[in-house]
Amino acid sequence: MLQSAGIRTISATELDDIVPELAELLRDTVNAGGPSLGFLPPVSAAAGCAYWRSLRPELQSGSRLLLVAFGGGRVIGTGQLELPHWPNAPHRAELQKLLVAAALRGRGIGKLLIGALHDAARRLGRSLLILNARHGGSAERLYKRLGYREAGVVPGFTVGPAGERYDCITLYQEL
Numbered sequence: 001m002l003q004s005a006g007i008r009t010i011s012a013t014e015l016d017d018i019v020p021e022l023a024e025l026l027r028d029t030v031n032a033g034g035p036s037l038g039f040l041p042p043v044s045a046a047a048g049c050a051y052w053r054s055l056r057p058e059l060q061s062g063s064r065l066l067l068v069a070f071g072g073g074r075v076i077g078t079g080q081l082e083l084p085h086w087p088n089a090p091h092r093a094e095l096q097k098l099l100v101a102a103a104l105r106g107r108g109i110g111k112l113l114i115g116a117l118h119d120a121a122r123r124l125g126r127s128l129l130i131l132n133a134r135h136g137g138s139a140e141r142l143y144k145r146l147g148y149r150e151a152g153v154v155p156g157f158t159v160g161p162a163g164e165r166y167d168c169i170t171l172y173q174e175l
Contacts, residue, residue: 005071005109007116012059015052018068021075023048029099035134037097040161058082065124067116069100069109076101079113081121081129092128093121098139110142118175127175134158135167148173 010018026048031041039047058064063085069077079098095117100109121129133139135153144150148171157168 005069005076005112007067007069007113009120010059010066010068012056015056015059015066018075019049019052020045022052022068022078025075025078025099025101026051028102032102034102035137035139036158036160037099040159055080065117065120067113067120069113071104071109076104077109077113079117081117081124081126083124083126091126092130093124093126095129095131111146114143114146118173122175128172129175130170130172132157132168132170135169140169140171143171146173 023045026037026039027043027045030036030039030043033041039051055064055066059066063083065081065083067079067081068075077098077100080096082094082096084092084094095114098110098113098117100113118129121127129148130151131143131148133143151170151172154168154170156165158166160166
């Protein structure tokens with residue numbers, strides 16, 4: 001594991017300070033052939049910045065939590081919790097957009113981020129986490145190693161840049 005990694009929650013007022021680094025991390029992930037995370041390559045710097053800035057209202061309202069991993073004075077990973085506001089959903093959250101810098105994958109940063117997201121969910125009274133990932137991908141393997149269980153697979157849920165379809169797996173974990 002990267003020894004100098006630290007994770008902290010980013011508020012809506014702090015967001016602008018790190019948007020360029022978060023946008024570069026997103027571009028690094030998607031443009032290098034990693035998971036699409038809702039985007040298609042090539043992701044431009046402007047599109048990356050626009051995505052991160054679009055989170056501000058949810059961060060302000062408390063319906064989303066943004067955690068960022070820092071190492072060596074820079075952004076090296078991130079993950080989010082979407083916190084549903086529905087009356088029948090006070091116990092659950094959705095883990096979204098877990099990203100780790102390509103050059104640092106395999107060093108435990110993803111596991112560290114997931115642990116921090118789990119801790120945050122517990123503090124917020126959330127005991128059920130769900131997530132979606134590309135079926136058969138490295139993210140699925142990571143989540144399963146950390147105790148996530150399969151809820152189901154949706155065939156052809158997303159498309160790639162050439163129109164190819166990818167299956168999506170939904171996973172969950174009780175905290």
